[in-house]
Amino acid sequence: MIELRQVWKVFLNGRREVVALRGVSLSVRRGETVAVVGPSGSGKSTLLNLIGGLDRPSRGRILLEGRNLAELDDDELALVRREKIGFVFQFFHLLPTLTCVENVALPLHLRGWSRRSAEARARELLALVGLGERLDHLPEELSGGERQRVAIARALAANPPVLLADEPTGNLDTRTGAEILTLLADLHTRLGTTMLIVTHDAQVARACARVVTLRDGQIVGDSSIQGP
Amino acid sequence: MLLARLSWAYLKKHRLRWALTIAGVALGVAVLVAMRLANQAVLSSFQRTVQGIAGRTQLQVHAGDLGFPEEVLERVQALPEVAAAAPVIEAALDTGLPGQGYLLVVGVDMTGDRSIRDYEFDSGEEAILDDPLVFLAQPDSIIVTREFAERNGLGVGSRIPLGTAQGTRWFTVRGIMRPGGLSQAFGGNLAVMDVYALQYVLGRGRRFDRIDVALREGISLEQGERALRQALGPGFEIEPPSARGRHFEAILRSFSLTLNITSLFAVLVGMFLIYNSFSVAVTQRRAEIGILRALGADRSTIRRLFLSEAAVAGLVGALAGAAAGWLMAQWVASYVGRLMQEAYGVVQNVEGAPADWRLLVGGAGVGVLASVVAAWIPARAAARVDPVLALQKGRHQVLSAGEYRVRRWLAGVAAGGAALLLTAGRSPAWFYAGYVLIVLAALWLTPALARGLARGLRPLLAWLRPVEGGLAVDSLLQAPRRTSATVAALMLSLAMVVGFGGVARSIYDSLVEWVETTLNPDLFVTPNAEIANRTYVVPAELGAEVERVPGVRQVQLVRSARVPYQGVPVLLVAADVAKLARTVRRRPIEGDPEDMHRRTAAGEATIVSESFARLRGLRVGDVVELPAPKGLLRLPIAGIVRDYSDQQGTLLIDRALYRTWWDDDTVNVIRVYLAPGASAAEVKRAILEQCGRGRRLFVLANEEVRRYIFRLADQWFGMTYNQIAVAILVAVLGVVNTLTVSITDRRRELGLLLAVGGLRPQVRRTIWMEALAIGLIGLLLGLALGAVNLYYSLEMTRRDLAGLSLDYVFPASLAAWLIPVILGAAFLAALGPAAAAVRGSPAEALEYE
Numbered sequence A: 001m002i003e004l005r006q007v008w009k010v011f012l013n014g015r016r017e018v019v020a021l022r023g024v025s026l027s028v029r030r031g032e033t034v035a036v037v038g039p040s041g042s043g044k045s046t047l048l049n050l051i052g053g054l055d056r057p058s059r060g061r062i063l064l065e066g067r068n069l070a071e072l073d074d075d076e077l078a079l080v081r082r083e084k085i086g087f088v089f090q091f092f093h094l095l096p097t098l099t100c101v102e103n104v105a106l107p108l109h110l111r112g113w114s115r116r117s118a119e120a121r122a123r124e125l126l127a128l129v130g131l132g133e134r135l136d137h138l139p140e141e142l143s144g145g146e147r148q149r150v151a152i153a154r155a156l157a158a159n160p161p162v163l164l165a166d167e168p169t170g171n172l173d174t175r176t177g178a179e180i181l182t183l184l185a186d187l188h189t190r191l192g193t194t195m196l197i198v199t200h201d202a203q204v205a206r207a208c209a210r211v212v213t214l215r216d217g218q219i220v221g222d223s224s225i226q227g228p
Numbered sequence B: 001m002l003l004a005r006l007s008w009a010y011l012k013k014h015r016l017r018w019a020l021t022i023a024g025v026a027l028g029v030a031v032l033v034a035m036r037l038a039n040q041a042v043l044s045s046f047q048r049t050v051q052g053i054a055g056r057t058q059l060q061v062h063a064g065d066l067g068f069p070e071e072v073l074e075r076v077q078a079l080p081e082v083a084a085a086a087p088v089i090e091a092a093l094d095t096g097l098p099g100q101g102y103l104l105v106v107g108v109d110m111t112g113d114r115s116i117r118d119y120e121f122d123s124g125e126e127a128i129l130d131d132p133l134v135f136l137a138q139p140d141s142i143i144v145t146r147e148f149a150e151r152n153g154l155g156v157g158s159r160i161p162l163g164t165a166q167g168t169r170w171f172t173v174r175g176i177m178r179p180g181g182l183s184q185a186f187g188g189n190l191a192v193m194d195v196y197a198l199q200y201v202l203g204r205g206r207r208f209d210r211i212d213v214a215l216r217e218g219i220s221l222e223q224g225e226r227a228l229r230q231a232l233g234p235g236f237e238i239e240p241p242s243a244r245g246r247h248f249e250a251i252l253r254s255f256s257l258t259l260n261i262t263s264l265f266a267v268l269v270g271m272f273l274i275y276n277s278f279s280v281a282v283t284q285r286r287a288e289i290g291i292l293r294a295l296g297a298d299r300s301t302i303r304r305l306f307l308s309e310a311a312v313a314g315l316v317g318a319l320a321g322a323a324a325g326w327l328m329a330q331w332v333a334s335y336v337g338r339l340m341q342e343a344y345g346v347v348q349n350v351e352g353a354p355a356d357w358r359l360l361v362g363g364a365g366v367g368v369l370a371s372v373v374a375a376w377i378p379a380r381a382a383a384r385v386d387p388v389l390a391l392q393k394g395r396h397q398v399l400s401a402g403e404y405r406v407r408r409w410l411a412g413v414a415a416g417g418a419a420l421l422l423t424a425g426r427s428p429a430w431f432y433a434g435y436v437l438i439v440l441a442a443l444w445l446t447p448a449l450a451r452g453l454a455r456g457l458r459p460l461l462a463w464l465r466p467v468e469g470g471l472a473v474d475s476l477l478q479a480p481r482r483t484s485a486t487v488a489a490l491m492l493s494l495a496m497v498v499g500f501g502g503v504a505r506s507i508y509d510s511l512v513e514w515v516e517t518t519l520n521p522d523l524f525v526t527p528n529a530e531i532a533n534r535t536y537v538v539p540a541e542l543g544a545e546v547e548r549v550p551g552v553r554q555v556q557l558v559r560s561a562r563v564p565y566q567g568v569p570v571l572l573v574a575a576d577v578a579k580l581a582r583t584v585r586r587r588p589i590e591g592d593p594e595d596m597h598r599r600t601a602a603g604e605a606t607i608v609s610e611s612f613a614r615l616r617g618l619r620v621g622d623v624v625e626l627p628a629p630k631g632l633l634r635l636p637i638a639g640i641v642r643d644y645s646d647q648q649g650t651l652l653i654d655r656a657l658y659r660t661w662w663d664d665d666t667v668n669v670i671r672v673y674l675a676p677g678a679s680a681a682e683v684k685r686a687i688l689e690q691c692g693r694g695r696r697l698f699v700l701a702n703e704e705v706r707r708y709i710f711r712l713a714d715q716w717f718g719m720t721y722n723q724i725a726v727a728i729l730v731a732v733l734g735v736v737n738t739l740t741v742s743i744t745d746r747r748r749e750l751g752l753l754l755a756v757g758g759l760r761p762q763v764r765r766t767i768w769m770e771a772l773a774i775g776l777i778g779l780l781l782g783l784a785l786g787a788v789n790l791y792y793s794l795e796m797t798r799r800d801l802a803g804l805s806l807d808y809v810f811p812a813s814l815a816a817w818l819i820p821v822i823l824g825a826a827f828l829a830a831l832g833p834a835a836a837a838v839r840g841s842p843a844e845a846l847e848y849e
Helices: A044-051 A074-084 A100-110 A115-128 A144-156 A174-191 A202-206 B002-013 B015-054 B071-077 B133-137 B146-151 B181-188 B195-202 B221-232 B243-284 B286-294 B299-344 B357-383 B401-424 B428-464 B466-478 B480-517 B541-547 B577-583 B593-601 B610-616 B655-662 B680-691 B702-745 B747-755 B760-801 B812-839 B842-846
Strands: A002-013 A016-028 A033-037 A059-064 A085-088 A162-166 A194-198 A210-215 A218-224 B059-062 B082-094 B102-108 B141-145 B159-164 B167-177 B190-194 B210-215 B237-239 B523-526 B552-565 B568-575 B606-609 B623-628 B631-641 B650-654 B669-674 B698-701
Touching: A002 A044, A016 A044, A016 A218, A033 A044, A033 A202, A044 A059, A044 A162, A044 A194, A074 A085, A074 B286, A074 B299, A085 A144, A100 A115, A100 A144, A100 B002, A115 A144, A144 A162, A144 A174, A174 A194, A174 A202, B002 B015, B002 B299, B015 B181, B015 B243, B015 B299, B015 B357, B015 B702, B059 B221, B071 B082, B071 B210, B071 B221, B082 B159, B082 B195, B082 B221, B102 B181, B102 B195, B141 B146, B141 B159, B146 B167, B146 B181, B159 B195, B181 B190, B190 B195, B210 B221, B221 B237, B237 B243, B243 B286, B243 B299, B243 B357, B243 B480, B243 B702, B286 B299, B299 B357, B401 B428, B428 B466, B428 B480, B428 B760, B466 B480, B466 B760, B480 B702, B480 B760, B480 B812, B523 B680, B523 B702, B541 B552, B541 B669, B541 B680, B552 B577, B552 B623, B552 B655, B568 B577, B568 B655, B577 B593, B577 B650, B593 B606, B593 B631, B593 B650, B606 B610, B606 B623, B610 B631, B610 B650, B631 B655, B650 B655, B669 B680, B680 B698, B698 B702, B702 B760, B702 B812, B747 B760, B747 B812, B760 B812
Parallel strands: A033 A194, A033 A210, A085 A162, A162 A194, B102 B190, B141 B167, B568 B650, B606 B631
Antiparallel strands: A002 A016, A002 A059, A210 A218, B059 B210, B059 B237, B082 B102, B082 B210, B141 B190, B159 B167, B523 B669, B523 B698, B552 B568, B552 B669, B606 B650, B623 B631
């Protein structure tokens, strides 16, 4: 499903080169849930951005369902994001001027769905994440947990095969974080989506079948956790 | 649809900015539409007058404003191709009736004019045309239109005053014309009288202005024209009546060009505001763009989103602008009409500007197009937003060392290219390409220059307020993209201000020099109330009478009038050149001052104005072929001088030569130099007493003529001053706009400053100082680019606009005035954002997303 081969990412900070990833190789099977853990600056978010086609590697290959993302141009990457990837961010990144339904319908709208069918699908998804009563609320009228549920619904709107989450519980209190985690696990069970979750949170990592540990841009651990 | 919701939500949140942006487009379209409609109204008013008077005229014979002797009529009438030929004199005379202004008096030969024109009278008055002796026997007879008669309560037998060469005379209304045809000319302010009586009224002697010709059946226009040309020689223009519109347009050329530049400037201002607003919008909506990109929106979707917004803003602004432009045109048309009268001596009765749907729709189309074009660069920038950076606050404001290097390199190449084009390029396209390159070089270099100047300002600001000054400079240095956007906006606006102001200053200085060296007589004696008007003339003998007045040392006789030169009217000035050479001390642009005056005084050459030479690519030694009633007068150019009497150019010849070729001994200005110690007021009184009896005569002191010329110049520059004011306004708006964004962008950073112990007054002062620093940097760069822009503007004036080579004079007083204005504006612009920055709690600011 996802395969990284000797991926390097180097940033220029002024005249100084900062190496964010050093020859990372990783394989993720369809339907797997993988937690990416590691200290700040270890390259977790960079890895997620590369897999999600938000950025390009400096070297190496990133294969998503057999296509090398490193070779795609900007608009082709946009198409990959549209068709294959759902993103969940730490800070939700909902559009504050759109209602919950509209936020969720947005990716479908970008795919050319009619407004009516996009909103019908958005309502279904919002019901699925437990926000069937909050359809026409603006993000500012929701709690942090509710906002993240909307973001998850949006990420899943077009039924993407891959869901990438960057610290999905990082901006939530423990109880709400646990609820979001349960929701993600539930959705994974129901939809079979491949999930990569960047996290600092051991509880989140434990909820995933596999944990990849990054340090200084390299994978220093890759372990599978047996389910209960 | 959902994307439109995003646009609408942003618009609602920033109503004021959008209102300003739409107002910018509306302003551009309004000025464009108003100027075009007004210009069109003036031209069509002239055309209506021409058509109304022309009647069945197929060809007109004329020789410019100077007219020609009566004998020409017989030569025309003798041609077998000609069915009817009627002499005409036209003059706009002051009626002296309250609120009626000028009356266009058409002098015709009542015995034969009905073969050319139809006169329909109110009942019972036809007899006056059947018996033309009424007019011959009673030269005070006049026919007016019913409209004019009703407006002034006139009937047959009523008497009206008219200014004549012999002073004010009373004329008796002998007939009233029904509306239609001739009556519609000059907005109905028209009168007809006997052409020979009008000769006397105007003091023009036995001359006609033109001959209207109807050809025999079966004779084509070409055949008629050929026959007339053969019979009359090269000194006459033979054209259909419609050609007079072209002459009028030629006189208006410079003015129309100014109107077009004003329109273009207004559209550019609108575009600048759109560009500025969309650049700001892209900065503010980076996160939104980032989210859309992360969700799979491709670049074209983002670009379309912004361009659609621009199109909608453009459409709203353009529709409002088209409506406002139509309203403005009513006022502009009468302003243009007045200016025509005062500056060109062409009296026009312009009655409003009717709506022209094609022009209104076209203007609106230009508004939408300009809006979309202006938003193109910000839309492109939005489409290129890196989704990863967009979702990280502040990162986009940083410029990498590589980016600085590339920009410096591009700027160097552009500046080098501009220098090369300026020195090696000869065609206008190269010159303008060089101009564009210079502006691009300045824009590419702005971040580096702004950074350098900010560093240079650090000691000064730190000396003023050690903490706040340092923080202000740091903020500028840490966000070069944001800083340079504001600075660039300010720089471009100020460069425009300096360019416009500098050209106005240079023209003004040249005008002063011209007035001082050329218009230096103590008094001007003229039969016309305004020096630019040449309706009335006086006989040359008046010069001798004036010279005999005690206190007068010398008089110089001048006859000036527009004559056709290669189909364009230019000003011919016939004067006593030998005398002129002793009193006028102007430096020639080309030619030897002694030689040019000597040869011109001898009737062997002509001295031409710079505009005449440049607009036609002529040099000293080239031969000018001037059509005169006696043939084609060929004169070599002996000198080229600065002269602002006419925008299409001036030719100076000696009066003796003029008398020979034009058979005319009249004058319209007598230049009077006083004896030492003589009082101008006393001599003026004496001239009026001794020479003014039974004559229309005005004696203008040098100061009055100067005032008149500078008043005209001020009217002319009125639009330039408006442009300067708008450019300053745009500069101020640019500062307010970008500074507001800058503060919004930095709420988190400012919250942090408060959180670590910064006091609210300190934060406020930091923002104020930052604004002042931006203002100062923009001012320095704007004045520097303005100095370059002024050079290009003067070159444009020389090459393509007026043919004037103007001295480079940097508008230092304007620049000095701009310093407090811009710094004040920057400070005022910072007040609101600074207050907003410290209003909330630091915690709230730190959480700001």
